[in-house]
Amino acid sequence: MPDILVLGATGYTGRLITRYLRTHPSRSMFSFSIGGRSKPKLLAVLSELHPDSGGDVEVVEVDVTDDASVERAVRAFKVVINAVGPFWTYGTGVVRACAKNGTHHVDITAETAWVKLIIEQFDALARTTGSLIVPSCGLDSVPSDMAVHLSSQTLKAHFGLDTTLGASSTCSMINGGMSGGTLASLLTAMENVPRESVHGALWNPYELSPLKGLTKLSSPLRLHYRLPSIPGSPVQHGAFFPLAPHNAAIVHRTWGILQRQTSPSSLPSSSSYGPEFSYDEFCAASGWLSGSLFSLAMKVTLICLLYFPPARWWLRRVGPAVGSGPSEEALEQGSMEIVNVTSTAPSSSEPQAHVKTVIRGRGDPGYLLTSIMVSECALCLLDTSNPNLPEMARRGGVLTPMTAFGDVLVERLRKNERFEIESAVVRMSGQGVDGKKTR
Ligand SMILES: NC(=O)c1ccc[n+]([C@@H]2O[C@H](COP(=O)([O-])OP(=O)(O)OC[C@H]3O[C@@H](n4cnc5c(N)ncnc54)[C@H](OP(=O)(O)O)[C@@H]3O)[C@@H](O)[C@H]2O)c1
Missing domain, CATH: 3.40.50.720 (NAD(P)-binding Rossmann-like Domain)
Incomplete structure (x- = not known):
């Protein structure tokens, strides 16, 4: 065969x-x-x-x-x-x-x-x-799904297989173009998919998960995002990222499928993230104000495209034609950096530990x-x-x-020369940060 x-x-x-x-x-x-x-x-x-x-x-x-x-x-x-x-x-x-x-x-x-x-x-x-x-x-959605998987593996390798995860956030830096096929898919979602399903896709992080957990519904009014602070690292601000709702739905489906396998009476399995896992995703912004303005611009554009047909007509006219996409040169110039920070679930007996996973890619990510x-x-x-x-x-x-x-x-x-993947525990301590590369 x-x-x-x-x-x-x-x-x-x-x-x-x-x-x-x-x-x-x-x-x-x-x-x-x-x-x-x-x-x-x-x-x-x-x-x-x-x-x-x-x-x-x-x-x-x-x-x-x-x-x-x-x-x-x-x-x-x-x-x-x-x-x-x-x-x-x-x-x-x-x-x-x-x-x-x-x-x-x-x-x-x-x-x-x-x-x-x-x-x-x-x-x-x-x-x-x-x-x-x-x-x-x-x-969509290998880097997000893989970053959380690696963060989980790194924490479990350090603190034991029964370690469970708490909050997890991914910040993406995407430098790339758009094809006519992607634009056609976006416009189809706006025009042909029932409104209820579009809303579920945009705001319900558990849209694809067999179980519901602790992540809150996304709010159309939220403008500011940021990675949890790790002592010794600058604060990373963020903004609403149009690919984030789908990536978050896939990450939560992974969580739900793994969690469904773990019976309530058994210890967490070596792969499950645990019941206190929650997830958030956004794109990088240089500061609080620029991030908030970018989120506002993105959400207003999204609402115009959803509810205002002339906006879709205009985008179809000015956007790339079906079958076309970034040039060979632009394909080479693109890049991505995906940073995930995940913490262990809060516990009264153990201090929380944190892991940072970074996936870098050379070339147009999309x-x-x-x-x-x-x-x-x-x-x-x-x-x-x-x-x-x-x-x-x-x-x-x-x-x-x-x-x-x-x-x-x-x-x-x-093994692919275009990708670089690292995951390291970053322990909070009185003295500062004790980071160690694990993979
Ligand atoms: N998630 C991601 O990361 C990601 C990245 C890239 C693309 N995408 C998605 O991938 C899809 C394709 O994007 P693209 O830019 O490559 O689109 P494209 O250039 O328009 O290609 C579409 C392909 O579908 C074929 N096709 C259309 N109708 C067909 C039919 N009835 N039977 C058989 N083949 C048919 C076309 O064939 P003809 O040549 O005969 O027209 C063409 O080969 C889009 O949905 C886009 O959103 C997703």
Whole structure:
């Protein structure tokens, strides 16, 4: 059986995924095909990438709006990488076919309402066929999910496996562009998704979680954000980050899935975060005032786009066209730095401990780094008997990057020269800070 099918390979992100897989250092260890609705366009993608050689990548004609063609295509593969968006419009049939046929599915959606829909419709089916459905394997939401996972691992490595987490915050510095496909997905969410689902996606951090915990509902009126202060480090102010609600929903789903496995009478498991976990995410700002003004601007823009159709019309006219995205030069110039600070749960007998996890990426995070992250997620799934994969990866269902891939993905990204990952305990003490690198 061939290994990977890249759907949407003729699109902006799909072409980057195809290029990454084609030149992957372990290329000889896996086979892959590219899929799309136009064979000539697929062949053109291959010849643009490698004009001299062609034979090692097959092309598969598939229209995702035609259920029979999707089913024929996906059942022949172990893993589908889906880059056909907007997912609200095009994604459901592909997930249905994968869940039904036991094919694994990873994608790059950031559409919370669609992820909720596929959990409701296909989680149970996927668990019966062993199909792993893992949405949001790109910039949304691998770095956020992975940063919290690493912070948890570092705390547990220092203070014992039964250590539980308290407050966790992630501050992102994202330097990158936007594709026409991303804009189309944003506008689809504003126009076609029921308002109730849009509100849930924006303000309810537990929208995708099987359980509810201590994180408060997000407030449309909140303007100021900041990382918890660590003695010895300057205060990091923040602002509302449009990608944060989806990332927070994925992180809380990871928390909820892990927490659901822990029975109330048992000790916390080595992977669960614990009942007192709460999570917050934002983007970096240089100060309190600039952060508040940026949040205000972002929230006003969001409200205009949601309730004022001419604003969407205008954005469609001035934004990037479908199929286009940042130039090659801009792809190289982009970067990301994700900083997570997580504390242990408050306790009357132990002082709270803190961990700082940093994930840095070189290249446009939304596209160049996304193509790497989603490809490495797919490669994790080629051997689901790997004992280092989380137990849940052997059962199937709609999971999150960390509940499906855990440390196997961390190690894959650590080996990639574009990523740098570190996680260190920062202990508060009378003398100041005692920081120690652990990973
Ligand atoms: N979360 C993240 O981190 C992240 C990062 C990047 C992108 N994204 C998301 O990924 C999606 C794609 O973005 P993009 O910029 O790559 O979009 P794009 O350039 O517009 O590509 C869309 C792809 O979907 C294909 N497609 C459309 N309708 C189809 C159908 N009926 N059957 C088969 N294929 C069909 C297109 O094929 P044709 O060439 O034939 O039109 C094209 O290959 C968007 O939803 C975007 O938001 C998310």
